[in-house]
Structure formats: structure tokens, C-alpha cells
Amino acid sequence: MAERLSPLEPVLRPGSRGQFENGVGVVLSEIAPGSIIQLAAWPGQEKAIIAAIKKVTGLALPDGAGGGVANGQKAAFGFAPAKFIVVDEAESISEALTKAVSPEVGTVTDLSHGRTAIRISGAKAAWVLAKFFAIDFSLVAFPVGAGRSTVHHDIFAQIQRSAPDQFDVYVFRSFARSFWHALCRASEEVGYEVR
């Protein structure tokens, strides 16, 4: 099959920029997972969805609003009541999930092309993201694995904290380039490296 073309392709230029002479504050990269899948449960069917996610991906989602888990190749998190995002390096888990979720339980929606996944990591990652998003990035308020739905003006974002100093930001594909530019600019102050 043809290569997938990221909206960031012409603008993602590896290298260090901004005030990086004394070390980079953040590292920016695109994750480009094979699959980004949304699952939604009907009332009372959340556990069944969580079980289906576990069955297909092996990821055990914790209870609670915005709870999530990330292991490097795969990730999952809640982003709205009874709604979850599952991310996988593999391209076609949507079919497996669709099989695992019957219409009585909920729905599966493939967003693999519709969302662009940008990773920001490093000591200043929370500082840079706080320039855009009005959510509390402290570890206490936003634990590792958890997911958040938020917005920067017109740009809707789902954010998962995949490590203490690492966030994966899912934005609508059509906005990805604009957001990338803004993110780079906001990172200049702390020095950044694009990988």
C-alpha cells in the first residue's frame, strides 16, 4: 500500500532550534501511530468496552474519568464519559475492535487519519503546553497515563501523559500544521529539538 502522508511532512525538520545552546527544554516529534480508534459505550456498557479493549490490545484501563495507560507501542485513555481512545502502532486494529464490540455494547470509530499525534517530551514539556491549554499539568492533577480533552481556541486536543515528562497530543489533522508551528514557536524560549 502507499505511504501515508502526514500533514507535518513538509514542516517537520529535525534539528535543534530556539534557545538551545544550554540544552533543549523539549523534544518535539510526530508519533504517527497506525491506528487511532474511538470507542463509545452505551450507558452501563463501559465495563464491556474496557474488556474489549483489553482483549484486543492487552491494555488494562483503570477506572475513573480520564484514566489511561500507555506502554510505548500502545495506549488507551478515557476522554469523555464512556468514551475512549485506543492507539496502536499497528494499522488495522479497528477491525478487531469492531468485532469485539457488538452494537449492543457501543460503537467503534476509526480516526487514524483524522487525528495527528504530536509528542512533546522533556523537562519543559508541561511549561510549553501550559502556554496553550488551561489545564493543570502537575503530576498530581494529571497523572501518568491519564487523558484529557481540552481546546486551544479553535484547536481541539486530546492529551495523554505517556510519561512524567512526556505528553502525546492528538489534534484534528487539518489543524496539525498550524498547531505544530505554534508549538515550535512556543518552544523557542526553552530550546527545542525536533526528531
Add this chain to the structure above:
Amino acid sequence: MAEYSALALIKNALNGNKDWKPAWRKPEPKASYDVIVIGGGGHGLSTAYYLAKEHGINNVAVLEKGYLGSGNVGRNTTAVRSNYLLPANTRFYEHSMKLWEGLSHDLNYNVMFSQRGCLNLAHTPAQLDDFARRGNAMRHLGVDAELMTPAEISRLIPAMDVSPDARFPIYGGLMQPRAGTARHDAVAWGYARAADRRGVDIVENCEVTGFIREGDRIVGVTTTRGDIRARKVALAVAGSTGRVMQLAGIERMPIESHVLQAFVTESLKPFIDTVVTFGMGHFYMSQSDKGGLIYGGDLDGYNSYAQRGNLPIVEEVMAEMLALFPSLGMARVLRSWGGVCDMTMDGSPIITTGPLPGMYLNCGWCYGGFKATPASGWCFAHTIAKDEPHELNAAFTLERFRHGAIIDDKGQGATPRLH
């Protein structure tokens, strides 16, 4: 000699300014009047003035719960224009414009009406067509309107970014040359003084606490300064309509009260000589004679009686301002304030008899109240005096919603925050 004139100024200056009279008396309310107007804002005062002037009804009290002009007449961005799309609105606001043009003389009070023009910027060809539709609609009703090219706009407002590389480049604009600004407080004070000189009692610090009824009929009000009876009780309390109608037992109205913020910068030397609006958001600006840039944007977007705004709109307005004027990043906002607007379901006002016998209602001014002040009072006075609307306000009924005869200039439907 007129009470106010250049000669009077000189005469009084020579006398140490000791002889100026109060702009209006501070009378005790009488036990009864022919007409009570509730609300000592622009609309209430102009209603009282035109009742006296046009209809010879002088036995009138204007009741104001706080200080005179404490509502939206003193909290707006002072723009005056009649550049509406739909004929009912255009005719009404054009009548207002004509009254504005003679107002300082009429009131013997300089309301500083400055016809410096109002320019709506268009940022796409489709938007320019839309503005042309409106401008042509105005022209077909005898109202002035012109389209401007980006080059003309650049000459008129040199500080504006008209470059084609702008995020939303300017394709042109709709200009109403006769539009402009007026000194908002002066409008309230000018009407108050002129009404006072015609015998109207203006009673400040007099809050209406209830309505006196005989059967269904409203025959007066109870107030913090005692009961006052009247043959006719007229409401001009936009911003508080919900609250006052509740006192009359009417809980539901086609109105939501929303807070609208406004801003002024520090005084600057002349920077912009017209009123300008941004087409890809909600932003409007002019410059006061003192030099402050006066500007505003969208409603905060939720019901409020608090006259207090929130931060997101502040940020949005400033961002839009800099999109047009990138040199103003270093200018500074000096003050912000909030006014409470009666937002109706179609964005157009209500001037009507009723809804209760003995009651007359003037409300629902949304954003448009200040520029409407003369015509609103003029039409309302007619409606009160004749017990039927003038043809200029005949469409502004309460019943229009039920019948679908809505006057929706923005085409947003029954979502008040979008009008």
C-alpha cells in the same frame, strides 16, 4: 439667550462659574402622574422628553433606581449607525439617525454627535456581497451607504493592516458616512435636562419594588420612595427587563440578559477617524475625542445581571484588534466594564403597548440600544400617548415570535447570544 451657549460660557466664566443651575432638579416624587416611565436611562429619558415635546404630556415622572444614566447609556461604545439589512430595522434606525443629526440643537446640549462614518470590513468576496446586499437595501430606503476598496480603506485608516498576506485579508468594506459616535453620558444628561425644563420629574434613587393593580390593570408602582400612581406605566429598563417584569408576575419573556464588555485604551493622539468593525470575528472600535480607543466585541455569552465580564472575551477582543492594527500591541487597555443587554430571540427590539393593561413596554435592545435612543423614545412616546404604535415601531411587537414575523438581521434564530 439659550441657557447653554458660547456667550453663556463667557458670562459665567467672568462670574467664577457660580451661576450655573443644576442640569435637572431633584424633586420628591408626587403621589400620581399621567405617565410613569420606569428607567432613567437614555430610552426612559428620551421617552419622557418626547412625551412632553411631541404630545404635550408633561405630568410625567422618570423613576431611576440608581443614578441617572447608570445603565447602558453610560456603558456602551457610543456608535451611532443605521446600517441594517431588514427594512423594519433600517427605517427605524434611520429615523433615529435623523433625530441624532439635530439632537444637540433640539436639546440645547452638545451630545458631540460626530458623523465620522462607520466601516464594516469584508474579508471574503462572499462577505463583501453580503455587505453589498445590506448597503443596497439601505440605499433603496434612502439611507447612505458606499462600498470601499482596500486602497480607499488604507487611505482612510493608514494604521490598519490591509496587506493581502494578512490571515484574513481585507477585500473591501461597507461604509455608512453619516454614521458616527456621540458622547454617551451627554445624551442622558441632555435628555434629562431638556425633559426637566419641560416639567418632567426625574427621580433618582427610586427603585420600583412592585406594581399597583386594579384588577388586571396596572395603575401605579410601589417604590423605595413610596407608592406612585399613574394612568400609564411605561417600562424602559433594558438590561433589567426580566427583573422588572417579574415584579408584574411575568416570568417568561423572549429575552435573555447577557453581559457585554467594552474597553478603552489610554489617551492617544488621533489614531483613527472613523468607526471600524472586523468581519472575521466580532470587534468594533472608534476613538473618543479625549483620545482613548473605545472598542468591544462579542457578548460573554451567558445570562448575567452582574455588569462584570470574564477574561476569554477580553483576550479575544484584543487579539482581533491586533489582527487589524498590529502597531497597537504596545498600547495599553486602561479600563474595561460590562453592561447588561436584553438579548431577544431575533436580535430586534420590542416597543409595544401591554402586555398588561396600563403597561407599555420598551425593551430588547440587544447591542443596538444607544444608537436607538432618540427613535426609541420618540416611538415609545407615540405608543404611550396614542395607545397604538407608530408605523416605525409597528413590527416590534411581542407577538411577532409566535407568528413567525421575526426580524432577524443576523439570521441566527432563537439563540440570543448569537445576535
Add this chain to the structure above:
Amino acid sequence: MSPRRATSGGRIDRLRTIRFTFDGKAFTGHAGDTLASALLANGVTLFGRSFKYHRPRGVLTAGVDEPNALVTVLRGDVREPNVPSTAVEIYDGLVAESQNRFPSLKWDVSAVNQLAGKLISAGFYYKTFMGPAIGPFKGTRFWMLCEHFIRRAAGLGRAGRAADPSRYERMNAFCDVLVVGSGPAGLMAAAAAADKGARVIVAELDARLGGSANWSGETIDGMPAAEWAAGLAEGLKTHPNIRVLPRTTVWGFYDGNMLAALERVTDHKERPAKGEPRHRHWVIRTKKVVLATGAMERPLIFPGNDRPGVMLASAARRYANEFGVLAGSKVALFTNNDNAYHAAVALQKAGAGIAAIIDVRANISDAMRNLASDAGAQIHTGHAVVATEGRTAVTSIKVQRFEATNGGLSGEARTIQADCLLMSGGWSPAIHLASQAGAKARWDNELQAFLPPEPTQSWIGAGAFNGSFSTTEAIAEGHAAGLAAAGAKAAANDDLPVADAVAGDPAPAPVFEIRANGKSFVDFQHDVTSEDVRLAHREGFVSVEHLKRYTTLGMATDQGKTSNIPGLAIMAAALGKPIPEVGTTRFRPPFAPVSIGSLAAERYGDIRPERLTPMHDWHVKNGASFYAAGLWHRPMIYGHAGETIEQAYVREAKATRETAGIVDVSTLGKIAVQGPDAAEFLDRVYTNMFSTLAIGKARYGFMLREDGIAMDDGTTWRLGKNDFLMTTTTANAGKVMQHLEYFLDIIWPDLKVTLTSVTDQWAGAAIGGPKARDILASCVKGTPVDNAALPFMGIVHGKIADVPVMICRLSFSGEMAFEVYSGADYGTHVWQALIDAGKPFGLVPYGLEALGTMRIEKGHVTGAEIDGRTTARDLHLDWMLSSKKPFIGSAMMDRNGLTSSDRLQLVGLLSLDNRPFNGGAHVVEELDEQNPHGSIGHITAACYSPALGRYIALALVKGGKARHGSRAFVSDPLRKRFGPVQIVSHHFYDPEGSRMHG
């Protein structure tokens, strides 16, 4: 050595010399100086001109409350007007200018305004300039002529036209405790809260933490207060729980304990570091706020109180102790309270001579007498200053015996030589933020000040903010507030720092004004005098708001920080009422002026993000020019060299009708509607039926609002039993999504439906024209695309260039056409494959102009017709209104206002003079170019129709269909286009649809 720089003292760095210019003249100062302190040190007394009378003015204060000494700071062409020089930190190369003077600060022609004095008193402009009632200057003309000159005389600094090159940023912060102010109270509060584990932010508006400790000259814990504060501040900066924000003004207290602050990150630097913002706009959400904002000293109101060299006593004390600068060499002080005595000592220590202390009070304490004697000052109790002399600086003052109880003056006026007069009229706590938070201040008669109200939001006050003016109180209250904010309690045995100072009486004598001959200024910047306040009283402008608005008292850039209380007091005296009955104004954001750039923050230069389709880069490479469509960029035309826009779209449309064309439709809103109740849900939201739609088929759908007005249209595809893909117009995608979500959540929560925006998931290419099917057939694998396999409104799945695609046969252009959807990341790949496949057939890419042309020819409606006022019937779409079921809007759509016969209805127009139409032109029955009237409707969209070979338009016209075949006129006075038209059906082209059904 600078003439007014003390030989030692202050917290400036005397080893670092900084060079700057003021009004073109070179000066030097030291690191740590403000522009005001550096200029004062150089002996400069004249800083600016006042607003109305253009009187010479010097420095009144040492901080953000400065009304007089405003300057414009220049960086190249970029101007920052109206900055108080008291708040500008100097840096090498700083260029500053004075304002509101011509030709120079020293010789200002407008100073002639002073002669007009009484003529241009408060509100004079309301009483004149109306002009004649008849003649060429009637109406508004005369006023506008006057206004022209008034505007040029008014205003302060000049804003530039050069774009501001600065960067601004927003920062969202969360904490447990925000401490505002870092004087002794703030420092103590921050330390106490952080030690209890709270996340703390400390904001200080000055560069240096410490507040009054930096200039009080007191001793705390046995060391100079400034050193004590510096030590504590150092501890805070390294505390893991604390973020310290110097140069940060907390200016707004918003709902929900959300505060806004402005950090001036680089204003004090010659140039910012890479990526560093000039200002950072902090939005801080905090559980508790500790307000330790201190208090501001008030001036006294007496004739000549505005002369350069008249300064607040606390400001002079600060200049002496913090900057090592003497406000004068021979200093007189005028006071109604004990504070001036401390200032006298500070100045004397710094090297000034103290000429006299004039105190309105008849009796003062022994402690104060001792201070005066330490300072070598002669005390004149029961006296007042009645005049000052000098032109651009004080040279002497006149004093007279004064009776504080009745304000009476008596005896001979005596002259005292002094080059500086310091005044102290008592203190006003800086309660602005508390007032913004929503409550009303309360008057304290003892302190003659408004004190903070009961909190309406979650804040705690400490120190001078509370009216607790001693350092000992500030330390204790700060400590207690910090603990309380962190949820702990202060204990009696807490070991607190001990401040050592001569105790003064915090209460001033209730004297605000000395009434003697001459102008006494209340609002210095706006030139509001005490006589203006009394004039307002005479004319009935007696409520505090009327006073402000009529006289402009307190409306200047300093927002009345020095003038509000004296103004109120003079009005109260005129009314014979106590001050609180006149009222206090509610403070509103901002506390001090805020740069507009900081509020626009990262959106300055980037007002809205751009939305790009998957094929955007292809369009750019292939010569497209673009329109903004909401946030999207959409190709308008793919112009060839030398083509006009009309030529380009005519070529594109023609090619499409003759062979084939392809257009990017990825911007259409796409909503996945999934779940067992999806079909039922669609039946309720669309006017027509969707439950009957077969899997693998699409249907055109139409939506109304609740009020029966048309809302949106689009096709919806049934991909599975429980799986629909709805498309919306580009413009309404977000609105329709919210509309559907509202009904699902609020009205029909029992329906099992999931709604997901999948606009960005799919790339869409619409390929249409007589050759479209052949092109598809040549490149689609895995499915036939003939009439049988892919009938009108059918959907098939296949592959193009190895990529899975979904193809629906539907048409907007009126040609046989197909929408090809693929995963967005494959969009360009599929698009290129279609372009390649189409090459032999003559396929052309086309843009919105050609798309618009073809839809006008077909009479399809878009946003110009579905404009929020039209109904389905107006648009001849009544056939879409199912009578078999209720749907959103069905109950309201038949109201008589929406069905009356004179509504605007959709028609077509043919140009009869072979000239183009413009959108927005009106239609009339009788042409009158001079006096246009009688509009019966307007043109919604117009084009040259290549298919018809003439100019056509869609229009909304009263009566609509009934006028088909009749003649009318286009009337477009805005563009001076008038001419005859024929009204026809809106279906101009192929009304039977034979081409698309083919």
C-alpha cells in the same frame, strides 16, 4: 556626580553605569534605577505636560500611581506611549520622550490654555460648539469642525503605525495560594503557605521583592529591613513549592478565583533573548489569594500643588532610600499625618536639608517632634501650604495659619524657601482587586480610608491592604494569612521577625483640601481642580459616578489612584454629607493599564489557525489561489498565466461540462452517526426519511432549526445498518454537530447513537463530467463503476492506486459525478492518481468559483440562500418535508409569518444587457438610478454561465415563482450597475437532471 544623587545608600548598583536619552538628551543612571529616579538624580524636574492646560509637571510618585511623569518609550520606529517613568527600568540605549507638548517640553504653545481657565472648566464642551441652527454649519458640521481641533489638542502620547515586533505569550497556571505583593506581609505569607506544602505563586509588580522594606529604613530582626527582605526573597526563589514572579502586576480578579497578571519579561532589557516574550499574560487559577498589595499615599489639595518639585512624601522617601536620589536639596514637607516625619528623617539622612514641616494638626506627638528634631526640621503645626512658587520647579512655598476643624486660614502668609515640597494626605489601601472580586468597600472614619470589603471570593488580606500600616502588623498578618490560605492556623508562639520602628499614629487628620486662591489640582493628569468638583456639585452631578463622568476625575491613565478619595472628600464637603454616603466607585479590571499585545498573547500575528485539506500542498504547487472559507483555505481557481478570475473559472467549468473536472471537497463537514438508533435519529433531525435508505446508498437531506427556518443540507450515506456518514456544508459543520449533540443529550437521551466528527478522517475528491466515469473506470480496482454497480446515489468500495476508497455517485455540478473518499493521509496519493488517470481524458482541477458557477446553473442552494431567514418553501424544497413523521422544525414551519405570499423566494435571473451581475445587487420593478427604491429582492450569487453563454444569477425575490417570465431590473447603486433582467426558474441548466443521471 549627578546633582541629586546621594553619595551612598539605595539598592542601585553604583558600579554599573547605564546610558539613555530623554527628549534627545543623553543621561546616565545606574542599574536598578527607574527612568524617574535616574532623571531626578540628574536634576531633571520637568517631565511632562498636563492634559488640558498643558501645565508643566514633574514626578509625583515613585510607582504605578504616577499621574504626571508619563513618557513614550521608543525602540526604533516602535512606540510605547503613556508609560509612567516611575515604572520604567532603565537599560543601555533606552530612548524616551516626553508627551503632549509642542514644540518642546519647556516651551509648549498649548500652555496658553491656562489663560482660558474658567472658560474651559468641567463639562464646558457640553454647553457650546452646537453651532448655528441654519446655514452651512447647521446640524453636526460646526461641532465636527471644532472636534477636529479638540481631538488634536487632546490625547497624550502618539501610537505608532509600525507593527509591534514583540512576542507575547499566555501562561496558564494553577496553584493553591497566590500571594499578591511581596512587602513584609506578602513575603511572610508566601513562606508560611509554602512551608505547609501549598503550591504558591508570589507576584510583585516591581523588579525587586520586598515592597516597603526596600525603602522604609526600618530594622527587622536587627538588620536593615531591605536586607531582611532580600534574604527572605532569596529563600522563596529556591523554595520547591514557590514560583516567584517579579515585574508582575496582578491586574484582574475574575470569577472563580481566576486572576490575570502581566509579567514584563524583557522591558528592562536592551534586547530579549531568543524566543523570549516581551510580556507574559498569566492566567492564574488559585484556591486562595493573599492580597498584600499595600497602600498608596494621597496628595493634599492646595493651590499650586501640581508644580514640579511637589511630590508625595513616601515617594521621596523611596527615592532616597531605594535609589539614593534626593528629591530636593532643601525640602519642605506638608502633612496631615505622622508619615511625613519619617520621610523627613530619610531625606535628611540621605543628605538633604529639611526646611520645614508644615502640619495641619495643631498637636503632634513627642515621638514625631523628636523625629523632626533628628531631621533638623522646623515644625509649623496648625499651618497649611497655600501656594507654591517657581516655573518648572518649586522655588518657595507660602504657608498660613490653618484651623483643621473648619478649614479656616488666618494670619499673614509666610514664605519658606524650598526647592521641593513633599506632601502626605494619608493612605488609601490598594483594595482594587478585592473590589473587582465583587464586593463593596467600607469606609473607616478613623483611618479616613476605604478598607477592603468582606471577601466575596476566596481571598485573605494582610498588612497595609487591611489598613494595618505598621511593619509589625504586616509581618503578623502576612504570616497568619499564609497559614490560613494553606489551611493551617497561626499559633501564639510562632516565632515572628521583630520590626523596629518609631511608632506613628496611622490616623490622619480629616483634612483633604486647603481652600485658598489659585488652582488646586485633584486629578493631576486630567487637570480636574477642586473648583471643578464644586461646579459639578452646583450642577447636580453629585453621585460619585456623575462626578467622575462629568469632570473626568479619575479617568486618566492612573485611574484616579491619587485623586479618587480627595475628589470624593471635596464633594462630600460640598454636600455636607459623610464621605461614604457619596459612595465609592467599584474598581474594574485592570488595576493598572495592560499592554494589548499581552492579552492577544500568542494570537498576535496568528489570530486563527489555518485549516488545510490533505491535498493543500498539491493545490499550492499547481497554481491555485485561495479563499478563506471559515478557517479553511480552499482553492478559488487554478489560474493560468494571464487569465482573469472570470476567464479561469469559465475555462474550468466549461472543461468540466465538456470532459471532466475534479474538485477538493474535503472541507465538507462529516459526522459519523452510529448506533442501533442512528436511522431513527436521522429521521428526527432531517425533514425527510432516512430509515428507509438502503445500505450502500446515499440521500440528500435537509435540516430545519426548531423555529422552522432552514438550517443546512447535505448528503448522508448509509454505510451499514447502524452506520451513517452525514455530510454538512463546510460553513455549518460545527454548528450542525452541536445541534445534533444537543438533541441527543438533552431531548432524546434514550437514543443509542454516537456522533463523531470525522471531517478530518476523510479526503474527498469530487470528479464530474461526461468523462468522469471513464476516468474512474480506468483507475478504480476491485469494483465496477457502471450504472448497474454504481447507480445515482449508490456507494461502492474499491481501490485507487492501491489505496482503499469509498465512492458515492452524487452530483453538485449537475454532471455525472462521483465523490471519492479515502483516508486523509492517502488523500494526495489518490488525488494524484485521479489526475494522472484523467490526463488522457482532459480532466481539469477546478476551484470554488467554477463550483459556484455550476451550482448556480443548476439552481442548487448554499449558504447565500440558506441564510438563516429562508424556509424550505422559499427555496422550493418543500418536497423534502415529509408529512409522515414529525421532525425538528415541523411544528413551527407552518406559522403564517413563514408561509405568507410576499416572502422572498428563490428565482433565477438572466441578464438582458449582457453585463455581469454582482452578488448583493437588488431587484426592482421600476428602475430609478438617482433615487433607488422599491426593492423586491436581491441577488444571492451570480456568474457568467458558460453553459448558457450569458450572465445569470440566483436571487431571492418577493413572490418568487409567480414572477417567472416577467421582467424586472437589477439595481445596484453601490456599484452603479443597473439594467434589465428576466426572472426565470432557478433551474437554468438541465432541469431534468439527465446529465447526472446519464
Add this chain to the structure above:
Amino acid sequence: MLITCPYCGPRDVSEFTYQGDGNRERPAPASQNLDAWNEYVYDRLNPAGDHNEVWQHSGGCRSHLRVVRNTLTHEISSVVFARGHVPHRSPSRRGAKA
């Protein structure tokens, strides 16, 4: 102003869309009672004080919320899901194991 979304926690008002008076009752879909429709579509309670409102967390989880908010002080006294969804517990402090 902050609104505490039952799912997302306290968020800025800018993340929410106001959907107005929450006291309105939609007539049965097939109802022809024009008075009832008129009241539902056009009439609003507009109290000065506590108001029952509907908000959507459009910049977050997109849930609709029923909010009781004081129109004089902007104080919010209650927020629940409009959709009768069982309120979620707040996220555990431990979070997920990475």
C-alpha cells in the same frame, strides 16, 4: 469563571458553550400546540439569582451539563451531566501504571 465538569474537572468558561435556559420543556414531537411550541422556542426564564442552565463542554468531553449558576454573582452551586449518566469518580491519584 470556572465550571467543574463532572468528567473533566474545573475548566475555564472558554471551553464551554452556553445552551441557555434549562427549564424549557419541549412539547411532544407531534404536538400541534403552537402555544407550547412558542413558549419552548422563544420564551425564557431570566431570573436575577440562581438559574438552571444547560452548558456544553464543547472544548472538552462535549457532554451537556445542567448547571445552577447565580446570574448576579456568577457563582455556580451545582453541575451534573444532562444525560443522566452516573457521575464518574475523579481520577485516582496513583494513575495508571506506565
